[in-house]
Amino acid sequence: MIEHSVTIPPTPLVVGSVASLNHLACLQSVELPSLCDVLEIRLDGMADHMDALEMELDRFKDFPLLFTARCAEEGGLSELSATERSDLLLAVADRATWIDVELASFNDMTEAIHRIRCHEVGLILSYHNFDNTPAEFEMQRLIDLSEEADIIKLAVRHHSVDDFVRCTHILQRNDHPMSIMGMGELAPVSRLLYAQHGSLLNYGYLGEEPTAPGQWPAKLLKEAIAALKPIR
Numbered sequence: 001m002i003e004h005s006v007t008i009p010p011t012p013l014v015v016g017s018v019a020s021l022n023h024l025a026c027l028q029s030v031e032l033p034s035l036c037d038v039l040e041i042r043l044d045g046m047a048d049h050m051d052a053l054e055m056e057l058d059r060f061k062d063f064p065l066l067f068t069a070r071c072a073e074e075g076g077l078s079e080l081s082a083t084e085r086s087d088l089l090l091a092v093a094d095r096a097t098w099i100d101v102e103l104a105s106f107n108d109m110t111e112a113i114h115r116i117r118c119h120e121v122g123l124i125l126s127y128h129n130f131d132n133t134p135a136e137f138e139m140q141r142l143i144d145l146s147e148e149a150d151i152i153k154l155a156v157r158h159h160s161v162d163d164f165v166r167c168t169h170i171l172q173r174n175d176h177p178m179s180i181m182g183m184g185e186l187a188p189v190s191r192l193l194y195a196q197h198g199s200l201l202n203y204g205y206l207g208e209e210p211t212a213p214g215q216w217p218a219k220l221l222k223e224a225i226a227a228l229k230p231i232r
Contacts, residue, residue, distance in 0.1 A: 006122040006150045008177045012195040012225055013037035015066060016206040016218035019045040019077060021052055023207030029059045035206060036218040038098070042211060043069040043088040045077040050091060057095055066098040066124070066201075074102050074128040075212065086112035093119055100124040100153065103146055124201070125149035129156045130183060130213070133163035139170050143178075151177045151200055155212065158182035158190055171197045187214020192224055196231040 016036030018024045024041070032039060039060060046053050047069075057065070069085035070076035080088070086109045089099050093116040101109055103125045117123055125146040133156040134142075146152045158164065167180050171194060179201035182190030191214075195202045202225060204218030205211050216224070 006120060008122075008150060009037075009200050012198070012200055012202055014218055014222040014225060015040050015201050015203045017042060017203055017211040017215070018206050019209075019211045020207070021046050021049045021056065024053070024056050027060075027206060029063065032060070032063055034219065034222075036204065036222060038064045038066050038201070039206075040066040040068055040100075040203070040211075041092070042077065043067055043092070044071075044080060044085070047078050047080060047084070047088060050088070053092075057092070061095070064097040065092075065095055066100060067092050067096050068100040070100075071102055071105055074104070074126075075130065082108035085109065089113075089116060093121065096121045098122040098124055098151075100126050103127050103142060106148075122150040123148065124151045124153050124179070126153035126155065132157050132159065133166060133182070136166045136169055139166070140173075143170070143174055143176065147176075149176075151179055153179040153181075153201065155181050155183060157184045157213075158186035159184070160186075164190060164193060167194065168197055171199060181212075183213040185214065188216055190214075191216060191221065192228060195225045196228050198230070 014036045015038045017040040019042040069088045072079050090112055127142050143152050177200055180194045180199045191202050204216045204221035206218050
């Protein structure tokens with residue numbers, strides 16, 4: 001495993017997610033700090049507009065940027081191969097504070113990931129399940145497989161309070177920096193609960209539409225998390 005120097009946030013942050021170039025173009029850089037702490041650029045929604053994206057990104061050069069090139073199987077907005085997603089991430093490596101790659105794609109994208117991380121870019125390894133919340137032992141297995149990540153991200157569909165319990169146990173039993181969130185009707189409550197238990201990256205949307213089921217608007221999520229006390 002290659003050693004990298006990456007600063008892990010000491011307290012929960014709000015990630016504002018943008019999935020289209022039009023929505024990014026509408027964002028004002030001066031208002032961004034009031035909306036979120038990190039700006040996520042969903043490259044899988046902008047793959048055909050990379051030249052225009054480069055110009056837009058100049059406006060946000062002083063703000064932490066997280067780049068995601070999501071595969072279609074885990075909610076990506078385009079059918080992109082691992083090579084194509086690697087190329088997208090490499091194209092923005094000089095601007096990245098973080099990159100997000102699915103755990104399932106790690107082996108296919110390892111070379112590109114290590115090239116990017118040589119610039120001290122943080123790595124988020126993620127897992128998305130839009131159907132249910134896996135058993136606790138299965139989530140722990142995914143965490144154990146993600147040891148190279150700076151932050152491990154689990155986004156799972158919640159159907160009951162039992163799902164909250166399993167994910168809270170996962171946060172409590174692991175020292176590795178983590179980001180956990182629920183999706184679906186129980187998602188809004190879950191995102192506050194997990195932030196209180198130390199989930200470091202908490203995703204909301206910027207623009208008009210969520211980029212995942214159950215997201216809060218980023219500004220509201222930031223205000224809500226700021227009003228809560230941590231649960232240890």
